Amino acid sequence: MRLAFILSEIGSGLRRNLSMVVSVILVTFVSLTFVGAAGMLQMQINQMKGYWYDKVQVAIFLCSDGSTAPGCASGPVTPEQQQGLNALLESPAVAQYINDFQFESRDEAYKHFKDQFSNSPIVDSVTPDQLPASFRINMKDPEKYQIISETFSSQPGVETVIDQRQLLERLFSVMNGASLVAVGIAGVMIVCAILLIATTIRLSAFSRRRETGIMRLVGASKTVIQLPFILEGVIAAVIGAALASGTLWAVAQFFLGDYMSRQYPDTAFISSGQTLILAPALLILGGSLAGISSLLTLRRYLRV
Amino acid sequence: MIRFENVTKVYDQKARPALDSVNLEIDRGEFAFLVGASGSGKSTFLRLVLKEDRATSGAVYVAGQNVARISSWRVPRLRRGIGVVFQDFRLLPQKNVFANVAFAMQVIGKSRSVIRDTVPEVLKTVGLEGKEHRMPHELSGGEQQRVAIARAVVNRPGILLADEPTGNLDPTTSMGIMGVLDKINQNGTTVVMATHDDDIVNEMRKRVVELKNGVVIRDEAKALYTSMIPVVGQSRRLKDASGRETPDDGLPGNGAEGEARQ
Helix, strand or coil, X not given: XXXXXXXXXXXXXXXXXXXXXXXXHHHHHHHHHHHHHHHHHHHHHHHHHCCCCCCXXXXXXXXXXXXXXXXXXXXXXXXXXXXXXXXXXXXXXHHCCEEEEEEECHHHHHHHHHHHCCCCHHHHHCCHHHCCCEEEEEECCHHHHHHHHHHXXXXXXXXXXXXXXXXXXXXXXXXXXXXXXXXXXXXXXXXXXXXXXXXXXXXXXXXXXXXXXXXHHCCCCHHHHHHHHHHHHHHHHHHHHHHHHHHHHHXXXXXXXXXXXXXXXXXXXXXXXXXXXXXXXXXXXXXXXXXXXXXHHHHHHCCC | CEEEEEEEECCCCCCCCCEEEEEEEECCCXXXXXXXXXXXXXXXXXXXXXXXXXXXEEEEXXXXXXXXXXXXXXXXXXXXXXXXXXXXXXXXCCCCHHHHHHHHHHCCCXXXXXXXXXXXXXXXXXXXXXXXXXXXXXXXXXXXXXXHHHHHHCCCCCEEEEECCCCCCCHHHHHHHHHHHHHHHHCCCEEEEEECCHHHHHHHCCEEEEEECCEEEEEECCCCCCCCCCCCCCHHHHHHHHCCCCCCCCCCCCHHHHHHCC
């Protein structure tokens, strides 16, 4: 009975305040979309980093079947060449610059590639023998990349030496900047959302002060009096959060998945499924924002 | 049922207290009128019983409980034991008679079947049978006040507080309302009614507590609106409280009544 009563109170509150409720939905929708966009950018950065990015700075790719680099004129790397490179990496002249290094075989390379490009159609057309084996080097000082490059580029069996950071660092800094901007806008919008929810709840409490006054006099509990108002705000905010989650999913599905991945097939994009991880966070964030701001408002404007 | 022990209520430190060391006891099942001019402390008295305000000093006991000791989350339980009726009825305009009365039961979680059984019974007590589906604006003032009374007593409170329930009604209608309150009182509910209506008080011949400037100046059983007996030993106090000489012969036309009729 009490539940049915609270639900009917919520319904009448939402109907009476429809335009305010719609604006709460829209403001939470926009603000949480920005929050989610920042989250998506970070997920995208992680996706592009792949397996090695955070662990090593320099990669020495070894010759494989199809290599055309001058160092690979004698065909794929031989076990002897590989051992020679290994010994060179361990020699004091080189070892003083590096913390450690790892060898990535073709099979391992294939495994890491599959993980990174799991959302891309390219993954089906690649086989292990198309991917080169490599030494992955963790530098003591990443600035000393040149030394490694000069030492190894001319070694037999080495296709190329790559400074991964140089390749991606600039892109990542742009993306990090963009996610900071998104977080900043989201912050302002969230303040808007909180104030708007507070105003809405205040209006709602004011327009129903007769009812709440009577409820108080006949001994309705605080919960029964306040819950309809709080849930009104929470429901509106949760609808906004659901819209935001849907928008992020649609961006990942149709923009990144269908358009961008066709334009840039060699880039690993996040899947629309991954954005759904953000949905519960956005729902909880929206709901709790609304709950807390309406609770604080009611404490001031609804005597119990 | 209601006991005030040395209760003082100060709203504003600079002004005189709204209630000044009031000692009063109203027993279970009693019917008491609270009379006095506007600003004499009647409403403050009722507010303190409801724990809408805290007494500045002294103790208020309702049903044996010191209300100052009731934690805020148990105040609703205190209020369930007290029905309240106002001068302005305070009905919900978009709900019909039945729904207005049922509202008081819904919000404390009574089941639908209990509501269906109880509401018509209470409406019969207040003389509104057959008008369940009328809207408040379709009712006369007296009928609206009967709905308000029904709502106040539908949860069977031990105490009914009425703050000038006949203030907006004509004398005949007022007597009808008094009949309803009397009936409720005879069913065992303690009734405390604040009023300016001298005709009603004189007609009912119940206990009368007169307040003036926050002080109880008269407390008589089966009394009239103005005292017919000289207030012995109170004349000094009257003089102090009002700041001017008050005739203490108690005849009609003395200070209290004069202010009440302003």
